[in-house]
Amino acid sequence: xxxxxxxxxxxxxxxxxxxxxxxxxxxxxxxxxxxxxxxxxxxxxxxxxxxxxxxxxxxxxxxxxxxxxxxxxxxxxxxxxxxxxxxxxxxxxxxxxxxxxxxxxxxxxxxxxxxxxxxxxxxxxxxxxxxxxxxxxxxxxxxxxxxxxxxxxxxxxxxxxxxxxxxxxxxxxxxxxxxxxxxxxxxxxxxxxxxxxxxxxxxxxxxxxxxxxxxxxxxxxxxxxxxxxxxxxxxxxxxxxxxxxxxxxxxxxxxxxxxxxxxxxxx
Amino acid sequence: xxxxxxxxxxxxxxxxxxxxxxxxxxxxxxxxxxxxxxxxxxxxxxxxxxxxxxxxxxxxxxxxxxxxxxxxxxxxxxxxxxxxxxxxxxxxxxxxxxxxxxxxxxxxxxxxxxxxxxxxxxxxxxxxxxxxxxxxxxxxxxxxxxxxxxxxxxxxxxxxxxxxxxxxxxxxxxxxxxxxxxxxxxxxxxxxxxxxxxxxxxxxxxxxxxxxxxxxxxxxxxxxxxxxxxxxxxxxxxxxxxxxxxxxxxxxxxxxxxxxxxxxxxxxxxxxxxxxxxxxxxxxxxxxxxxxxxxxxxxxxxxxxxxxxxxxxxxxxxxxxxxxxxxxxxx
Numbered sequence: 373x374x375x376x377x378x379x380x381x382x383x384x385x386x387x388x389x390x391x392x393x394x395x396x397x398x399x400x401x402x403x404x405x406x407x408x409x410x411x412x413x414x415x416x417x418x419x420x421x422x423x424x425x426x427x428x429x430x431x432x433x434x435x436x437x438x439x440x441x442x443x444x445x446x447x448x449x450x451x452x453x454x455x456x457x458x459x460x461x462x463x464x465x466x467x468x469x470x471x472x473x474x475x476x477x478x479x480x481x482x483x484x485x486x487x488x489x490x491x492x493x494x495x496x497x498x499x500x501x502x503x504x505x506x507x508x509x510x511x512x513x514x515x516x517x518x519x520x521x522x523x524x525x526x527x528x529x530x531x532x533x534x535x536x537x538x539x540x541x542x543x544x545x546x547x548x549x550x551x552x553x554x555x556x557x558x559x560x561x562x563x564x565x566x567x568x569x570x571x572x573x574x575x576x577x578x579x580x581x582x583x584x585x586x587x588x589x590x591x592x593x594x595x596x597x598x599x600x601x602x603x604x605x606x607x608x609x610x611x612x613x614x615x616x617x618x619x620x621x622x623x624x625x626x627x628x629x630x631x632x633x634x635x636x637x638x639x
Numbered sequence: 640x641x642x643x644x645x646x647x648x649x650x651x652x653x654x655x656x657x658x659x660x661x662x663x664x665x666x667x668x669x670x671x672x673x674x675x676x677x678x679x680x681x682x683x684x685x686x687x688x689x690x691x692x693x694x695x696x697x698x699x700x701x702x703x704x705x706x707x708x709x710x711x712x713x714x715x716x717x718x719x720x721x722x723x724x725x726x727x728x729x730x731x732x733x734x735x736x737x738x739x740x741x742x743x744x745x746x747x748x749x750x751x752x753x754x755x756x757x758x759x760x761x762x763x764x765x766x767x768x769x770x771x772x773x774x775x776x777x778x779x780x781x782x783x784x785x786x787x788x789x790x791x792x793x794x795x796x797x798x799x800x801x802x803x804x805x806x807x808x809x810x811x812x813x814x815x816x817x818x819x820x821x822x823x824x825x826x827x828x829x830x831x832x833x834x835x836x837x838x839x840x841x842x843x844x845x846x847x848x849x850x851x852x853x854x855x856x857x858x859x860x861x862x863x864x865x866x867x868x869x870x871x872x873x874x875x876x877x878x879x880x881x882x883x884x885x886x887x888x889x890x891x892x893x894x895x896x897x898x899x900x901x902x903x904x905x906x907x908x909x910x911x912x913x914x915x916x917x918x919x920x921x922x923x924x925x926x927x928x929x930x931x932x933x934x935x936x937x938x939x940x941x942x943x944x945x946x947x948x949x950x951x952x953x954x955x956x957x958x959x960x961x962x963x964x965x966x967x968x969x970x
Contacts (some may be wrong), residue, residue, distance in 0.1 A: 392951040396852050422808055423866070444868040446868065447866065451866060451867075452862075452863070454860070455858060457860045459913075460717040460719060460858060461714075461717075461719065462908065463855075463858065463912065463914065467914050472867065522646060522867065
């Protein structure tokens with residue numbers, strides 16, 4: 373059970389954007405994708421989401437090939453948060469969140485999950501506001517909450533016993549979810565993402581901040597020029613040598629005694 | 640939450656009232672009560688049932704259709720300025736209709752087919768323009784406010800060339816109807832012309848109401864809408880085809896009625912917000928009532944003479960349009 377890409381390549385004209393990359397996103401875990409600008413991180417995410425078709429290799433979600441699933445089925449099993457811009461029309465925050473509800477059913481079925489997700493993301497006070505009146509950080513959190521609502525487990529699903537649960541797991545793909553956010557917002561979004569493991573959701577996120585990846589990711593994939601440079605736990609993969617090669621700039625990794633985790637510097 | 644239910648009831652009431660007033664007012668004042676309950680079937684009855692009723696219905700249908708098509712196109716282009724007239728869809732329809740008026744007699748169609756040939760060729764014209772606009776926006780990136788207007792100017796200019804050529808080769812009779820297409824009027828409404836046109840308008844507009852959630856999702860962006868389970872390509876094809884069909888059918892019988900598709904959805908959004916589940920139904924009702932009102936003004940201001948209805952809608956719509964631009968971000 374996983375969302376996995378097996379030796380996928382993406383070939384746009386004469387340039388290889390992604391070449392021969394494999395990655396596995398397991399439920400209950402957080403995978404981070406890191407790499408310099410233009411390394412193909414976002415393209416890999418778009419391959420995993422089904423938005424782009426790989427020119428070689430295959431992407432599967434719980435043993436089903438993505439290209440064999442309908443757009444609707446896909447939407448019930450994975451959600452995606454991209455770096456979104458403004459909207460041309462003035463929606464309420466509540467209406468933007470509702471767009472994330474793909475499980476069907478009337479407003480009664482939606483009300484509970486919407487409330488839970490809004491609470492979890494600290495958006496309760498903003499629900500009646502106009503989306504355009506929010507700050508950049510607030511907008512980002514709304515989009516995050518919308519993507520979360522899309523894979524939010526049904527209330528019914530959670531109360532049912534294990535044998536009757538629907539077979540499919542859910543996955544959340546985040547493309548730089550914290551870009552442009554201050555450290556406090558950044559932390560709150562990543563803590564949320566981390567906590568989704570408890571709900572059985574598998575998370576993959578493209579990140580720029582190596583320290584945050586070391587802190588929140590169970591596994592990391594390092595991409596350089598479209599190729600996988602290293603895959604594994606942060607402990608194993610984050611070394612001076614590998615990170616220096618990744619960013620082509622000297623990097624220093626040390627274990628911070630007081631924090632008890634890896635800390636990465638460039639020097 | 641927005642007071643949606645109340646506003647819908649108010650709008651429905653207002654539309655009915657305006658329609659009743661429009662039925663009774665005109666070059667000849669009618670008393671609806673006397674005709675309906677007094678059993679009077681003389682000249683006044685003929686005026687009411689044969690002239691005024693189809694005309695008011697046509698104005699209502701056209702207004703509703705233009706407003707809904709405007710709202711849908713604005714959703715599709717993610718741009719509040721995408722109005723059928725401004726971006727050239729109406730011109731395309733007019734060009735299609737005019738080419739049928741001028742060339743039709745020489746193709747010698749059977750009578751039944753000829754009734755539909757005009758609206759169908761208008762629809763084809765509208766469809767071609769919309770497809771071109773969309774292809775252009777895909778090829779050259781997402782349309783900004785200004786780009787879409789510039790492209791609209793170009794398309795309108797091109798359509799004007801086509802129309803000019805037809806004017807040059809047409810005889811006096813055809814020339815009169817050409818002028819009519821460009822100015823808009825509901826004066827041609829009879830039951831015989833109204834029914835096929837209304838059927839086509841309804842057939843074009845009704846499917847749009849099933850696309851409301853899709854249009855909402857599209858506002859997040861095409862990739863985001865896809866991730867939320869929307870078949871974006873299919874939605875686009877449907878919106879393009881349906882709105883072009885509806886606008887084409889409307890233009891075929893009443894010519895170009897400007898600015899309804901711009902002003903109405905915008906007013907609705909100001910009050911009810913942007914969700915298409917609110918915008919589309921309310922636009923239909925407000926579009927119908929404002930257009931009936933505009934037609935009423937067009938035929939009563941200088942009665943018994945009539946002015947083209949587009950003069951009235953443009954006199955209101957053009958300053959509104961300027962105000963939108965002056966506000967900077969028209970939203």
